[in-house]
Amino acid sequence: xxxxxxxxxxxxxxxxxxxxxxxxxxxxxxxxxxxxxxxxxxxxxxxxxxxxxxxxxxxxxxxxxxxxxxxxxxxxxxxxxxxxxxxxxxxxxxxxxxxxxxxxxxxxxxxxxxxxxxxxxxxxxxxxxxxxxxxxxxxxxxxxxxxxxxxxxxxxxxxxxxxxxxxxxxxxxxxxxxxxxxxxxxxxxxxxxxxxxxxxxxxxxxxxxxxxxxxxxxxxxxxxxxxxxxxxxxxxxxxxxxxxxxxxxxxxxxxxxxxxxxxxxxxxxxxxxxxxxxxxxxxxxxxxxxxxxxxxxxxxxxxxxxxxxxxxxxxxxxxxxxxxxxxxxxxxxxxxxxxxxxxxxxxxxxxxxxxxxxxxxxxxxxxxxxxxxxxxxxxxxxxxxxxxxxxxxxxxxxxxxxxxxxxxxxxxxxxxxxxxxxxxxxxxxxxxxxxxxxxxxxxxxxxxxxxxxxxxxxxxxxxxx
Numbered sequence: 001x002x003x004x005x006x007x008x009x010x011x012x013x014x015x016x017x018x019x020x021x022x023x024x025x026x027x028x029x030x031x032x033x034x035x036x037x038x039x040x041x042x043x044x045x046x047x048x049x050x051x052x053x054x055x056x057x058x059x060x061x062x063x064x065x066x067x068x069x070x071x072x073x074x075x076x077x078x079x080x081x082x083x084x085x086x087x088x089x090x091x092x093x094x095x096x097x098x099x100x101x102x103x104x105x106x107x108x109x110x111x112x113x114x115x116x117x118x119x120x121x122x123x124x125x126x127x128x129x130x131x132x133x134x135x136x137x138x139x140x141x142x143x144x145x146x147x148x149x150x151x152x153x154x155x156x157x158x159x160x161x162x163x164x165x166x167x168x169x170x171x172x173x174x175x176x177x178x179x180x181x182x183x184x185x186x187x188x189x190x191x192x193x194x195x196x197x198x199x200x201x202x203x204x205x206x207x208x209x210x211x212x213x214x215x216x217x218x219x220x221x222x223x224x225x226x227x228x229x230x231x232x233x234x235x236x237x238x239x240x241x242x243x244x245x246x247x248x249x250x251x252x253x254x255x256x257x258x259x260x261x262x263x264x265x266x267x268x269x270x271x272x273x274x275x276x277x278x279x280x281x282x283x284x285x286x287x288x289x290x291x292x293x294x295x296x297x298x299x300x301x302x303x304x305x306x307x308x309x310x311x312x313x314x315x316x317x318x319x320x321x322x323x324x325x326x327x328x329x330x331x332x333x334x335x336x337x338x339x340x341x342x343x344x345x346x347x348x349x350x351x352x353x354x355x356x357x358x359x360x361x362x363x364x365x366x367x368x369x370x371x372x373x374x375x376x377x378x379x380x381x382x383x384x385x386x387x388x389x390x391x392x393x394x395x396x397x398x399x400x401x402x403x404x405x406x407x408x409x410x411x412x413x414x415x416x417x418x419x420x421x422x423x424x425x426x427x428x429x430x431x432x433x434x435x436x437x438x439x440x441x442x443x444x445x446x447x448x449x450x451x452x453x454x455x456x457x458x459x460x461x462x463x464x465x
Contacts, residue, residue, distance in 0.1 A: 013249065017317050020253035021260055024321075028264025031091075036265050039087040046080045051168060091265055097258025098322055104248045105327045108241055110201040112330055113209050114216075115238040116347035121217025122231045123344045130214060130348075136456050137349050140449050141357040144293065145396075148359045148445075149389045151289055152366035157385075159281045162374025169375050170422040204326075207355040245330040256321035263432050275430045282367060286437045289363055290444055297448040300455045305448065307463065311335045312447050320440035323432060328443045329354065336450050342459040349453050353446035358396070360441025361406045364434060365392045368410050372423035380417070388417055406438065407431065 032040060053073045060066055088095070124130055156162075194200040194208035201209060220227040272279065297305035312335050315328035329350070336346045366389055373380050380388070396409050407424060414421045427434070454460040 013252065014314050014317065016253040017256050017314070017321065020257035021317070021321055024257040024260025025264050027257075028261045029269065031261065031265040032268040036087050036090055039083050039090070040266075040268065042083050043080065043087070046076050046083065050076050050080070054170075087266065091262045094258040094261040094265075098255045098262070101248070101251050101255030102322060102324055102327055104251070105324075105330065106204050108245055108248065109206070109326060109329055110204055110209055112238065112241045112245070112333070113206060113347075113351045114201070114213050115234045115241065116333070116343065117210060117213035117351060118217040118220060119231055119234050119238060120344035120347035121214055122221040122227065122234075124217075124221070124348075127218050130218060133345070133348060133453065133457060134352075137352055137449070137453050138356070140452055141353065144296075144357055144359055144445055144449065145362050145393055146389075147292060148289060148362035149366045149392055151285060151292070152363040153370065153385055153389055155281065155285045155288075156367045156370040156374070159277075160374055161278045161281055162371045162376075165275075165277050165375075167375055167426055170420075170425040206351055210351045210355070242330065242334060245334070249331060252318055255327075256318070259322050267429070267433065272433075278371065278427075279430060279433060282364070282434060283437055285363055285367060286360060286441050289359060289441060293359065293445055293448050297451055300452040301460065304463075305451065308336075308339050308447060308451055309444070311339055311463075312443065315447075316440045316443050319443045320436045323435040323439050325354065325358070325439040325442040325446075328439075332443055332447060336447060338464040339451070340461040340463045341450055341454040342457075342461065345454045345457060345459050346450055349450040350446055353449055354442075357446055357449055358438075358442045359445030360438035362392070362396060363441075364406055364438050365396060365410055365413070368406075368424075368427055369413055369417075369419070372410075372414060372426065373417075373419050375423055375426060376420055378419055384417065388413060391416060406435075 050073060053069050053076065057066055057069050057073070060069070121130055124133065191205075192207055192211060194205065194212055197209070197212040199205075200212065220230050294305055294309065297308070301308075312332060315331040315335060318331065319325045319328040333346055333350055336350070337343055366385075369388060369392070370380065370385065392409065392413055395412060396406075407427075411421050411424060414423065451460065
């Protein structure tokens with residue numbers, strides 16, 4: 001009886017998340033037309049005013065008139081900020097539902113990664129085993145990342161959305177409030193190696209936690225009998241945290257409902273019409289990427305890959321609805337172990353994937369960067385595009401904990417290739433909608449990577465019923 005209850009409970013969670021998703025979209029649409037309609041209309045009016053002023057500034061040589069227009073532009077910009085703040089305040093109760101859930105998930109992720117990875121590495125036994133599995137994992141990650149980046153580059157050259165959409169481009173020197181990511185090796189290494197594991201856990205720096213956990217796990221295995229006590233304790237703590245995860249997951253439908261209500265209330269459906277070309281082409285790209293990754297998984301494990309994709313529908317749906325692949329981490333780990341992946345592989349590959357294998361985000365980076373270049377009518381030779389691809393490959397690693405990480409990386413890359421960073425403003429309005437697809441794809445990519453590495457290590461067992 002107990003066994004038959006589990007699938008029933010799982011299917012109910014999926015059903016509740018889907019219902020919450022639909023209700024959130026419907027309520028968001030209603031709110032967009034009623035509750036926040038005034039703010040949305042004011043915002044639209046101010047945005048039109050700013051565009052008109054921008055055109056006037058470009059078309060006048062009178063310094064006095066230019067100064068007056070710049071002052072007017074400043075006033076309108078401040079008004080726009082105030083309207084956005086007022087709209088956010090109205091929707092705070094719904095955004096809070098998603099924010100609280102994400103905070104609870106972040107509360108779980110760091111201790112879950114630490115305990116499961118220490119146990120996994122300790123069970124591997126020695127540094128040679130860690131190096132072997134790490135090498136295979138990175139081999140898959142590099143291949144998947146290059147595939148994602150290259151696919152984004154091919155599609156944006158094929159569809160040319162920046163040319164087809166005829167969007168008015170922002171001033172090249174405009175500040176969009178997004179910092180650059182550093183391209184230096186020093187900053188990257190500082191980000192990888194923690195100065196304090198407590199600080200890393202407090203900031204949810206997954207890559208740094210992984211580095212410390214590997215050292216800790218290898219050392220635990222090396223001290224013999226005393227180490228077995230630590231492994232047993234860590235294993236018990238991991239099971240407790242997974243139980244806590246079960247409690248937190250009960251709040252997932254509420255989080256999905258709140259997130260979708262807030263997003264649709266702000267964006268409405270008109271933005272879908274304006275950006276329909278970009279959104280449809282990007283999501284088509286994600287579908288193609290899913291097919292390519294699934295084919296790679298099929299070559300490794302055969303038809304079982306489809307069973308795995310079916311099993312991870314809950315975490316994928318959760319990542320899509322909340323725009324956070326991190327929110328799906330605990331549930332993904334649980335489902336992969338039920339699928340037959342050994343805990344020592346899951347706890348090693350999956351956390352690494354959240355820093356090194358964000359396939360959806362990688363495809364978006366080339367797609368968005370080249371879209372902005374097209375919008376400004378900047379021609380980039382294929383050789384330059386390939387060098388951009390390699391820069392993105394390097395600069396995107398290990399920044400999963402950075403807010404709006406994809407946009408931060410893109411901003412730095414645009415600056416490197418003399419493309420106006422202000423072009424990112426073209427995408428800020430639809431970024432939440434695009435982030436949903438990116439996050440879901442990240443979960444799929446990391447799940448397939450874990451299954452493939454498990455197969456390569458002969459550690460793929462029979463699935464739980």
